[in-house]
Amino acid sequence: MDGDEVADAPLRYRVLTGPDDHVFCVRVSAALDEGYRLFGPPAVTFDGSSVIVAQAIVLDTPTDAVPPLGVTEG
Secondary structure, eight states, X not given: OOHHHHHHSOOSEEEEEEEXXXXXXXXXXXXXXXXXXXXXXXXXXXXXXXXXXXXXXXXOOOTTOOOOTTOOOO
């Protein structure tokens, strides 16, 4: 796997953040449709004017997946 393939590979862990609105829900739903699953509960805060949400998501990979850059097997 070369550098371009690594850059194009989907991330196994992501944190989606944004205002608690329809657009954020669409982003989370799209990630779930791509095979991601929720990882833990959402975090919610108020910035003085808006409710901001963060949701961690993970993408399970097969056991024969290529390890991340810098990680060696053995």
